[in-house]
Amino acid sequence: MSSVQTKSDRIPAAERRELILDAATQVFGELGYAGATTDRVARAAGISQPYVVRMFGTKEQLFIEVLERSTAQILATFDAEIAAYDAASPDDRTGYGQSLQARLGGAYTRLVQTHRGILLALMQGFLLGHDSGIGPVARECFMRVYDRLRDVMDAQGTMDFMAQGMLINTLIASGLTARVRTDSKVGELFECAFGDKAKLVVASVEGD
Known part of the structure; x- marks a missing residue:
């Protein structure tokens, strides 16, 4: 038995499941559905590929569970x-800092600043809206x-909020964070989208 298998055998099944889903979220987000494989997910999770297949069945089902979990x-x-x-209380909400919409946006x-894979995986799912299996779930x-x-x-308000969220997703997924410091228009766009958190978002995505 390999050391990877021995290690995975010591982890409770529920924790193994979450470990695989964490890895799958990153792999699908970075490589897309077509580029990802259950083998890549297994290696990212430090778990054998046959175990991933036993637990989730197909790559499609694993991706669907990633979409549902991310949501x-x-x-x-x-x-x-x-x-x-x-x-x-109503009186305290002014002191709470912002409107509910602004709080939800923050x-x-x-x-997405700390779990970039979530938004990337969801974006991959939305791109597969034409797929008969994944599209309905997305x-x-x-x-x-x-x-x-x-x-x-x-x-x-809901439409405006979701439009802002999709803009945030697109800015991060497109890799424009790499141009924030060198392109003033990109920097301006990020400041409009993220406000005072723009620099933190760029630093977290770029690994600064």
């Missing part, structure tokens, strides 16, 4: 921010986010 992480982030905002920025994930935001915003 759940975004919704959990929003739910925590909404709960904190709701818990504040929470989303922090999430659309459902998108609408789950819309529905949750619609609970706390009107239709126009």
Whole structure:
């Protein structure tokens, strides 16, 4: 038995599952659905490829679980921010700092700043909207986010918020962070999208 197999055998199944999904989120996000393989995911997770297949079945099913898990992480982030905002008294909300929409935007920025693979994997899923297996899941994930935001915003506010979020996703996924310091127009765009967190986002993505 290899050392990798021995190590993985010591990890509880639930933890192994999360370990694989963490690795798969990064691999799918970086390589896309077509470029990723279960072998690449297994190596990234430090777990044997046959075990990945036994646990998730096909690459498609693994990708679908990545999309659903990434969506759940975004919704959990929003739910925590909404709960904190709701818990504040009306008088305290001014002191809380910002509108709920601004607070949610900040929470989303922090999430994608520290977990870039989430947004990249979701973007890959949206690109596969034509796929008969993945497309319906990607659309459902998108609408789950819309529905949750619609609970706390009107239709126009929800559309504006999601449009801003997709801009943030595109800026990071496109690799434009590499040009922020050398192209004033790119820097201006990042400041408009991220506000005072622009430098932190660029530093985290570029590994500074």
